[in-house]
Structures are given as C-alpha cells and as structure tokens.
Amino acid sequence: MRGRPTNEQFRQLLEHMVQTLKTEIEEGQYEPGADLPSEKALALRFGLSNLSARKGLATLAEEGWIEKIPNVGNRVLRRRQRVVLTLGLNETTMRNLGLVRLLEDFGRLYPWIEVKVKTYASGGEPGRAEAKTDNPPDVYTMNSLQFRQLCELGKESLVEPLDAHPGVFPLLNEDYTFRGVCRLRPLIFAPVVLCYNKRHFREKGLTEPNGSWTWDDLTACAEQLTEGERYGFCFHLPDVNRWPIFLLQSLGDSGADAEAKTARLTEGAKLCKRIVGNRRVFPTYMSESNGDIEQMFLEGRLSMVLASYMAMNEWKDAGLEYDISPVPFLTEPRTLYISTGAGVARTTAHPEEARLLIDYLAGERAQALIREHTLSIPAMQRTGQPGWGRQTANPPDRYGLYREMMFSCRTHRHLPVQPTSMGKLAGLMKAFWANMISEEELGDRIGVLVREAELHGTHDRGSPNVQLE
Structure with missing residues (x-):
C-alpha cells in the first residue's frame, strides 16, 4: 500500500x-x-x-x-516586459540582509524583474553614485548618518517620499524622516553591544558582564583577563560607529547650552582616551577595520569587544562560545545603533518596480527571512518577537537583549554637531588620541562645531568612511 x-x-x-x-x-x-x-x-x-x-x-x-x-x-495574465533594477548598497549590506536569499525569493514573486547590485565605492556616499555614473541606482540603501548628510546638503530629493511603515520600531522611521517627509523604509537595525568570550570569564572565575557595568567595572575586569598575548578589551578606535558612544554617554538627555555640551563631549573623549591608552587592557593593535578586531576576538586574542548585531553575522558559523551585554556606561545607559533603509531613486525609469522591491524588503515575508538567516534585527517589530518563525543563524544566548535596550539607543543625530561635520569631529578625536592636540584645544575646536550646528553655519562636505557594522 x-x-x-x-x-x-x-x-x-x-x-x-x-x-x-x-x-x-x-x-x-x-x-x-x-x-x-x-x-x-x-x-x-x-x-x-x-x-x-x-x-x-x-x-x-x-x-x-x-x-x-x-x-x-x-x-x-499578459506577460510583463522584463525590467532590470539596480540596487545601490554599502559593501556590508549584502551580508547584513542575507541579500542573496532575499533577491532569489523576490525573483520568484516577480519573475519579470531582475535586480542587479551596485556597490558604492569604499568610503563613498549614495549621493555620489548618481553623479559619477551613467547607471545610477533605481533603489538606494543607506544608513541614517548618510541620510542625514544628504539632507543637510539639500540632497534629500535624491530619493522619493515614501509612506512611513507603521509596523517598524518608531525610532527607525524618525531616522529617515526629514522636515516631516519620510524618504526611506527601515529594513534592519543593530545596537552596538559588549561581546565577550564566555570561556575566558569561566577560566578566570569572573562574573560575566551585565547591564549594571560602568567603564570602571569593564577596566577592572579587563585587567584580570589580560595575560600573555591576550588582551581584555578592544575595539576599532577610528570607526564612526564606536567612538561616538563615549560622546553620546557624556551628554545625557538634559538640555544644556553650547559651553556645557562642549565640556561634556570633551569629558567623553577623555574617557575614551584613558581606556584605549591603558596597556593593561587595550592592545596597541593597528586595526584597519572592525573586521580586524572581530578576527582577533574569534581567535581568542581578545576577551571583550564592542560590536553590533550586524557584525555578529560574521560569527554565526564560527562555533565561538560568546555572549553579549549592554555597553558599559558613565552615569546612564547609552549606546549607538546602526540602521539600514531603502528608498526609490528620483531618477529611476521604473518607479513601480522599485517600490515593489522596497515593499518586499520591508514587508513581513522578507523580514521573516532576515530573522531566520541573519543576526541583524528586522525593522518590523513583530517579526523579532519570541516564537515568530525560526532562527537558524546560531544567535548568542542573550540575543533578545536589544528589546530591553531600546530606551538607551541613540544615533549620530543625537550628537550636537552637524551630520556633515562628523568628518571634522573624527579628525579631532584622532589628533587628541595621538597627543597631537591638547585637551584645551580639543574643547575649543569641538565648541566651534557645536556652535556651528546651533547657528546652522557653513558645512563641511567631508565625511568618514561609514560602514554598516
């Protein structure tokens, strides 16, 4: 039978x-x-x-x-004419979205639409992709800092208005809204957290990190973890998604005038310098990217690192025994989060198909695939809830921690400087860390940037190399 x-x-x-x-x-x-x-x-x-x-x-x-x-x-139905869309993205977005799988699924839904991927040049910006090519993207993806820089330069019309998605975390819609108009749909986001090697803590008999840790707690623990060729703590210092955490934590949420903001930002810079200058904690490792630090963590040469949920996508198949905890704080918990949004290019010849792609990427079907196959956090709130679909990407035990951290999440727009001045601010930080400018000069020059932001003065068109990790 x-x-x-x-x-x-x-x-x-x-x-x-x-x-x-x-x-x-x-x-x-x-x-x-x-x-x-x-x-x-x-x-x-x-x-x-x-x-x-x-x-x-x-x-x-x-x-x-x-x-x-x-x-x-x-x-x-009548067979549709074949359409080719170009999707512009940063080089890490492919990994963070699990984009190959998503585009395959999109192709099954809309077989007449072919999507080609165009990667922005290293250190490049979405706005320059239009000016320097005969084939600009039909759909742009970018992070919130890149979007704010476009808006400050008066280039927000690079992408067409879109309705804000009611199902995403509200702070993400705010990231891509300018003068009351939403321009991009949030797709994923990732707070920066403290990642730690559980075996190292167990071998030293140390209590694992938790949400009550201050930077003094981290320093004391990292000094005990440092031994031989292993160091207790490190992160890629020049990265624009790492050092601003210290400045965000120093500000707090209370209102302050330009002088008080400058003093607080300077204190945050001093704390950062004190930690990275502690040779019992932080190695003199000349990392070129977050990837260098993450590799040292995978090899067991670092016990604790700052990394985002997106960065953990590199570790999902590594078999590393690690977990995560909130970033240590000064007076109140604060961390920086990174997000990716997608928008329809003003110049596209295929606006209907471009919107179909964005609706798909921001929709429940794609968001569920992102949750299942990556460690990036879907922008749609309910797809991240416990029990919603499978998760096969080997998450850390405390993966769901981000839901308890939302109150502490901030981004670059919460700093009291213009988005396009982030390049200048980064340059000041590097000079200060290298003892090439004094604390007094650092404060004076930060004060200039703060006052420029308050007065909406001249803009610096440079920006740091922004990656989504």
Missing part, C-alpha cells in the same frame, strides 16, 4: 507544478487571456489533491502569473 507523501515530498510536488506552469506560460503554451486547465485536471496531472492544486494556483496568482476569475477559472 502506497503511503502518503511526506511534507518534503509534498513541497516538491507543489513546486514542480508551479514551476512547470510558469515555464509553459513563458514558452507560450498558454497565451495571455487563455484559461489554465481546471484544478481537477491539474491535480490529476501533477499527482496532487484538488486542495493542493488550488494552493499552487494561488501562488501563481500571488506572483502575478494568472488571475482567478470567480465561476470561470484561472486566466493567464
């Missing part, structure tokens, strides 16, 4: 039916306006039940191949 097909066999039979009918439609066996065979005939042909055949037809209708006409049947 023949047994019932397994779930996998059923899936294969159903997929075979759907793909076969797509091929026959593409090859002209069923012309636009023609009716497909009945559910009963298709069920018999493909060895399925009538209900299963109906599911296959529903898939074809959902993907735009046919339309279901009540009391008539399933009619083949």
Whole structure:
C-alpha cells in the first residue's frame, strides 16, 4: 500500500507544478487571456489533491502569473516586459540582509524583474553614485548618518517620499524622516553591544558582564583577563560607529547650552582616551577595520569587544562560545545603533518596480527571512518577537537583549554637531588620541562645531568612511 507523501515530498510536488506552469506560460503554451486547465485536471496531472492544486494556483496568482476569475477559472495574465533594477548598497549590506536569499525569493514573486547590485565605492556616499555614473541606482540603501548628510546638503530629493511603515520600531522611521517627509523604509537595525568570550570569564572565575557595568567595572575586569598575548578589551578606535558612544554617554538627555555640551563631549573623549591608552587592557593593535578586531576576538586574542548585531553575522558559523551585554556606561545607559533603509531613486525609469522591491524588503515575508538567516534585527517589530518563525543563524544566548535596550539607543543625530561635520569631529578625536592636540584645544575646536550646528553655519562636505557594522 502506497503511503502518503511526506511534507518534503509534498513541497516538491507543489513546486514542480508551479514551476512547470510558469515555464509553459513563458514558452507560450498558454497565451495571455487563455484559461489554465481546471484544478481537477491539474491535480490529476501533477499527482496532487484538488486542495493542493488550488494552493499552487494561488501562488501563481500571488506572483502575478494568472488571475482567478470567480465561476470561470484561472486566466493567464499578459506577460510583463522584463525590467532590470539596480540596487545601490554599502559593501556590508549584502551580508547584513542575507541579500542573496532575499533577491532569489523576490525573483520568484516577480519573475519579470531582475535586480542587479551596485556597490558604492569604499568610503563613498549614495549621493555620489548618481553623479559619477551613467547607471545610477533605481533603489538606494543607506544608513541614517548618510541620510542625514544628504539632507543637510539639500540632497534629500535624491530619493522619493515614501509612506512611513507603521509596523517598524518608531525610532527607525524618525531616522529617515526629514522636515516631516519620510524618504526611506527601515529594513534592519543593530545596537552596538559588549561581546565577550564566555570561556575566558569561566577560566578566570569572573562574573560575566551585565547591564549594571560602568567603564570602571569593564577596566577592572579587563585587567584580570589580560595575560600573555591576550588582551581584555578592544575595539576599532577610528570607526564612526564606536567612538561616538563615549560622546553620546557624556551628554545625557538634559538640555544644556553650547559651553556645557562642549565640556561634556570633551569629558567623553577623555574617557575614551584613558581606556584605549591603558596597556593593561587595550592592545596597541593597528586595526584597519572592525573586521580586524572581530578576527582577533574569534581567535581568542581578545576577551571583550564592542560590536553590533550586524557584525555578529560574521560569527554565526564560527562555533565561538560568546555572549553579549549592554555597553558599559558613565552615569546612564547609552549606546549607538546602526540602521539600514531603502528608498526609490528620483531618477529611476521604473518607479513601480522599485517600490515593489522596497515593499518586499520591508514587508513581513522578507523580514521573516532576515530573522531566520541573519543576526541583524528586522525593522518590523513583530517579526523579532519570541516564537515568530525560526532562527537558524546560531544567535548568542542573550540575543533578545536589544528589546530591553531600546530606551538607551541613540544615533549620530543625537550628537550636537552637524551630520556633515562628523568628518571634522573624527579628525579631532584622532589628533587628541595621538597627543597631537591638547585637551584645551580639543574643547575649543569641538565648541566651534557645536556652535556651528546651533547657528546652522557653513558645512563641511567631508565625511568618514561609514560602514554598516
């Protein structure tokens, strides 16, 4: 007696039916306006039940191949003209979104749309992708700092207005809204957290980090973890998503005049310098990127590092015994988060298809795939809830910590300097860390940037190399 097909066999039979009918439609066996065979005939042909055949037809209708006409049947739709979209992105966005899988899924839904990926030049900005090529992107992805820099330079119209997505974390919609107009749909975000090697703590008999840790607690623990060629703590100092944490923590949320803000920012810079200058804690490692630090962490040469949820995508298959904790703080918990949004290019010749791609990437189907296959946090709130779909990307035990950290999340727009002045501020930090300018000069020059922001004065068009890690 023949047994019932397994779930996998059923899936294969159903997929075979759907793909076969797509091929026959593409090859002209069923012309636009023609009716497909009945559910009963298709069920018999493909060895399925009538209900299963109906599911296959529903898939074809959902993907735009046919339309279901009540009391008539399933009619083949006019074949759409093939469209090629260009998607502009930073080099780490492919990894952080698990984009290969998403584009494959999008292609199954919209087979007439081909998406080609265009990576911005290293250190480049989305706005320059339009000016320096004959083939600018149809869809831009960028982070919130890049968006704010575009807005400050008066280039927000590079991307068309979009309706704010009601299902995402509210602070993410704020990141991509300028003068009351939302321009990008948030896709993913990632707070920076403290990542630590659990084995190192266990071997030293130390209590693992927790949300009550101050920087003094971290320093004391890191000094005990440092031994031989292993150091207790490190991060990629020049990265624009790391050192600003110390400045954000120094500010607090209370209102202050330019002089008070300058003093607080200077204190944050001094704390950062004191930690990275402690040779019992922080190595003199000339890292060129976050990836260098993350590799040293994977090799067990560092016990604690600052990293974002996006950066942890590099570790999901490494077998590393690690976990995460909130970033240590000064007086109140603060951390920096990074996000990625997508917008329709003003110059696109295919606005309808570009919106379809953005609706897909920000929609429940793609967001669930992001949760399942990456450690990036989906922008849609409910897809990140416990019990919502599978998660196969080997997350740390405390992966869900971000839900308790939302109150402490800040981004570059919370610093009292103009977005396009971040390059100048980074330069000042580097000079100060290298003892090339004094504390007094640092304070004076930060004060200039703070007052410029308050007065909306001249803009610096330079910006640091912004990656999404």
